[in-house]
Amino acid sequence: GNSVTQMEGPVTLSEEAFLTINCTYTATGYPSLFWYVQYPGEGLQLLLKATKADDKGSNKGFEATYRKETTSFHLEKGSVQVSDSAVYFCARDEDSSYKLIFGSGTRLLVRP
Amino acid sequence: GAGVSQTPSNKVTEKGKYVELRCDPISGHTALYWYRQSLGQGPEFLIYFQGTGAADDSGLPNDRFFAVRPEGSVSTLKIQRTERGDSAVYLCASSTLQGADYNEQFFGPGTRLTVL
Numbered sequence: 001g002n003s004v005t006q007m008e009g010p011v012t013l014s015e016e017a018f019l020t021i022n023c024t025y026t027a028t029g030y031p032s033l034f035w036y037v038q039y040p041g042e043g044l045q046l047l048l049k050a051t052k053a054d055d056k057g058s059n060k061g062f063e064a065t066y067r068k069e070t071t072s073f074h075l076e077k078g079s080v081q082v083s084d085s086a087v088y089f090c091a092r093d094e095d096s097s098y099k100l101i102f103g104s105g106t107r108l109l110v111r112p
Numbered sequence: 113g114a115g116v117s118q119t120p121s122n123k124v125t126e127k128g129k130y131v132e133l134r135c136d137p138i139s140g141h142t143a144l145y146w147y148r149q150s151l152g153q154g155p156e157f158l159i160y161f162q163g164t165g166a167a168d169d170s171g172l173p174n175d176r177f178f179a180v181r182p183e184g185s186v187s188t189l190k191i192q193r194t195e196r197g198d199s200a201v202y203l204c205a206s207s208t209l210q211g212a213d214y215n216e217q218f219f220g221p222g223t224r225l226t227v228l
Contacts, residue, residue, distance in 0.1 A: 004154075032215055044155070044203065044219040089154050097168040098143060098207065098215055102154030 003027065006090045006103035013080055013110050021075040021106045023064075023090035031092040033057075033066055033073040034100065038087045047075075047088070080110045114138070116220035118204050124226045125194055133189040133223045137206030143167075144187050145217060146179055147203040155203050161187060162209070194227045201225070 003026040013019060025033065035047040035057070048057030053068035062077045073090060090103040117136040125131050137144045143162055147155035157171040161181045172178075176194075181187040191198055201224050205217040 036219075043221045044205075046216055046218075049216065091154070093215055097160065097170075098209070098217075099145065099157040099160050099168055099171070100147075100155070100217060101157065102147075104152070104154045 004090050004092055004101050004103040006088075006106050009087075009105070009107035011106060011108050013108070015082055015110055015112050016079045017110075019075070019077040019080045019084075019108070021088055021090075021108070023073045023075065023103060025071050025073065025090075025092050027071070027092060030068075031094065033064070034091040034093075035062070035064055035073070035075050036089040036091060036102075038089065038105075040086065044089070080108070082110045082112050084108060085110045116204055116206055116218055118202075118220040118223050120223055121221065122224045122226075124228065126228050127194060127196060129194050129227075131191050131194055131225065133191075133202050133225070135187045135189070135204030135220060137185065137187070137204070138218055139185075140208070141206035141218075142184075142209045143207045144181055145205040145207075146187070146189050147205065149201045149203055149222070151200075158189070191225075194225075196227050199225055199227045 006023045032051045034049045036044045037047045048059040050057040050066035056065045064075045087105045087107045089105045091100045119134045145160040146158040149155045159169040163184045176192045179189045201222040203222045204220045207217045
């Protein structure tokens with residue numbers, strides 16, 4: 001089964017609202033954790049990553065902290081913009097392989 | 113510089129036919145990955161290459177799927193006797209496997225495969 005679980009969407013927010021998208025993972029080791037974003041009509045892009053416990057990844061106002069004790073990597077942004085509307089994917093890599101295991105994605109829609 | 117490119121962008125075929133999907137990774141990237149993304153789902157890993165060899169092919173669903181990377185650069189994903197369930201977007205990614213960003217994967221735009 002899928003070892004990355006993220007909240008189902010769609011998530012609909014007004015501009016300047018606070019965003020949280022939950023992500024939890026299962027792993028036997030200590031994977032690196034990632035958030036990828038897919039804007040409409042575009043390919044997957046890395047948004048941020050964290051490679052060890054308590055690391056915080058940040059980019060474009062988004063943040064996520066690697067929480068080993070809760071096996072979580074929740075994505076947050078203090079004030080979303082219409083241009084943040086996209087599908088967000090949480091992912092982890094494998095200890096023995098560099099492949100990525102993705103969650104099912106969360107669609108975010110930000111209204112003006 | 114140029115990113116990962118994939119051709120064709122769209123492929124429509126009939127059930128039972130053979131298809132080839134091509135990926136051009138970022139120049140100098142050692143690792144190349146293939147994923148498959150069904151509608152409303154996250155990408156699912158298929159296979160990954162380090163150089164010319166398949167380092168992990170555990171995601172290939174069955175023996176109708178095969179991939180090669182003969183010169184350690186361009187890769188081709190080959191699907192024999194296509195089935196309707198093979199319809200999906202096939203994504204390719206590459207990474208350097210070096211330095212602090214060793215495991216950052218850069219994705220191509222994908223090939224949308226439709227099997228009628």
